[in-house]
Amino acid sequence: MFQCVGLMGTWKLADNTATDFLDLNHWLTMARRCEAAGVDFLFFADDYGYPVVDGGLPATAIRGGVQFPKGDPLAILPALAAVTEKLGLVTTLSTMVEQPPMVARKMATLDHMTNGRIGWNVVTGAGQNASARLFGAAMTGHDQRYEIAADHVDLSLKLWEGCWDEGGLVVDRESGIYADPEKVREIEHYGPHFSSQGVLTVPPGPQRTPMLFQAGASAPGRDLAAKYAEAVFLAAEVGALTEQIADIRRRAQQYGRDPHSIKFLIAGTFIVGATESDAWAIRERQLATRTLDDAAASYAFFTGLDLATMDPDKPLDPSAAKTETGRTNVERFLGPDAPTVRQILEEFQRNSVMGSPFIGDAQQVADQAEATIAATGADGFLVQPDHTGTFDSFIDLIMPELQARGLVQTDRPAMTLRERLLGTGTPHLAADHPGAAYRNGAAAHR
Template identity: 45%
Template sequence: MSPLVLGVFQYMLPNGFSGQSWKHPDNRGVDYLTLDHWLGLARKFEDAKLDFLFFADSYGYPTVDGRIPDVAFRDAMNFPNADPMLVITALAAATEKLGFAVTASTVFEEPVANARRFSTLDHFTGGRIGWNIVTGSSQAAAAELFGREMIAHDDRYDRADDYLDLSLKLWESTWEPGAVRADKEAGVYVDPARVHPLVHQGPYHRSTGMHVVEPSPQRSPVLFQAGSSGRGRTYAARNAECVFVQGTTVEAVAATVADIRSQAVGFGRDPDGIKILVGMTVLTAPTHDEAIAKRAEMWAMSSAEGAAAVYAGNTGINLLELDPTRGLSQIEVSGEQGQSNIDRFRGADGRAEPTVGAILDEIRKRGLRGGIMAGAPSEVVDEMQDYVARTGVDGFLLEPHLTPGTYDDFIDLVLPVMRERGLARTEYQGDTLREHLFGAGQRWLGSGHPGAAYRAGMVPQGA
């Protein structure tokens, strides 16, 4: 088995994934507005040769019946939060190889401005930036905040297709290689014959201008996507280079992975050219019993009230108002938010459909995270190997209970065992994030990606 892709999951907010984890004496999440906090984490992850630091982000927050519930204030549930994009350049200056993936919405950001921002970040990170494409999260709260109507689930993906097509044209088509001459003697900075206006007349976005930022090391950022709904999987199969999936069972994750790779073939892409990761909280200690005690401690920090607020914020469905003895498919519920987190509890993951009460208990224990592995280091690595073999995922996005404690335990106890078995890298591949994921020399979008068609005849700079 080849070395696995290992990313680190973070929000820029005080709490983690576990109810009131912010108040744990060993959790430093409350330092989220101090630069030293993030600098220390970035250096730690680079020293461990982890591939990237992934920042989830959302303008929204949990709402129940149109208001923020008190538990969301008390437990710091995505409220308050800050903008992670603004810390990336500082983290890049403190590291040399670690990649960064940051979230931006195709609903609340304009594509031309977003493309300019990511090109700039790609320059300042030396080609280590990725864009986590989201079509909406906590839609009800975000729509209220921006004074807009909520957009239907599938319509958001229609808009996201158009948004990304314009973005790729900006990054890939307007500047030819060699357009930037910076020739002081000739007095020519940009060769006008090698810069071209794009023409994009899409259903939602139009542009006939030129990308104002000169080509960055990767041209396009590495494209991440995290939707696991039916439409989300299709979007990932066409566009994503790295997909973040979640599932309640191994069988559900395996089915999602197989579906994405199968659809990728239909889009003319190499199915193995997409890295698929699953979110996982790894709780480990020198002994099995100590690790299980950490899991019990984590579960004890959450409540049914908090679990209901988490689910309502993601899906728009208030579980506390539903019959706890029935399943979601037996109740008239609908939502235009978080469709994958509705489907996963309707029996779509291959297991018997849980009752509303069981859903609340599951979310109380693990939130909406991908999964939990708890055990001694060798037990965890055994489970990771089995998980990869049974699902076909390429690696894990490490979701913390405590920051930095959950990461410290993984780095100090689990990584050495992984390296003994050839499951974790000892050095980075190349200098850019895309090279970390796909191999040295792979700095640009692969030839099978639809964005590559916009740069016909071009070759990577320096190739």
């Protein structure tokens, strides 16, 4: 399970190829390699934002390539679908930028183009302060963004699940019937933030609703995950991960869902070499590329806070650290053992939003990863790109070790992303998912 954004700085290494991100061949090669290795899916993080300090994109972020520049993953995915048959393709669309009918239409089309291998990572958007300015909109408060997200997903689900019954698409040339009017209908939705009467003009693809992912571990983020997500991306140290997973499962149960139907995937950094000392040498090279300025710009992107204006020897002042941008990376540094601002910067320089990396030879990192899964109750990893900006070291060195331990299955046949990850034997949403309630006319406009 792979993600395609590099952490800050690493692009400076001579053997790093992340700077080829606007060359389609970079992605085609990556997708082919992942598919051949039996990887479950490739994830494209996305966001319109970038770091904002003092009311604009700071020179340090421009110079250092921190959360800047970026491309649009949606333009790349169909090309990847064309050169793969099994690999899942997951991307982010922000509920603050895209209107529900836009998300529904794009994802339904991609569900067809990928033969049911598409997933939507539902986020309210990390670089919210930047994207609000870009779109000329007032910044919406953090918790309200999550209320909007819930309403957004609710309407999107109605469009995917409620407009077309099974068998609605007929295409009978002899009788001249394209689609069955008894089985295609408008839905209606009058939510707190979105109203809609209408039909999704795209017939359902193999999954109908794309597989739903969520990322963002603030309290309302967890609630959104508990209500709608089928898989959740998390990034933290073991203790926090364990707490977050247990909390989201508890919340899912309160929403009437099977808490174990949700898969938790840890954003994992694997630094592997032929020997342990090779791996540490890679780690040292990587760390040498990251400046404290990069760290401050990265922190500003995720939180909207400028650490450079704060006392480096004191912890975050909770009243000064109130933010309407992202909260996960503020909350993780509060509490009884809170680090100082300088320590936060140093931690961000080392690992940014990720937990500590696994470092060593293949056996050592596999041991560390196994221990993390056992301690947290997570289901797997969203592997981060290595120092080359690819997943080659993971594929070449770690996959064989995981395969030998029976922890990954690399020869599975083609199937939908939902079947691949959830293993429930159906390409569709589970019966206890709120989207299932909108089937067969339940969300109809009457």
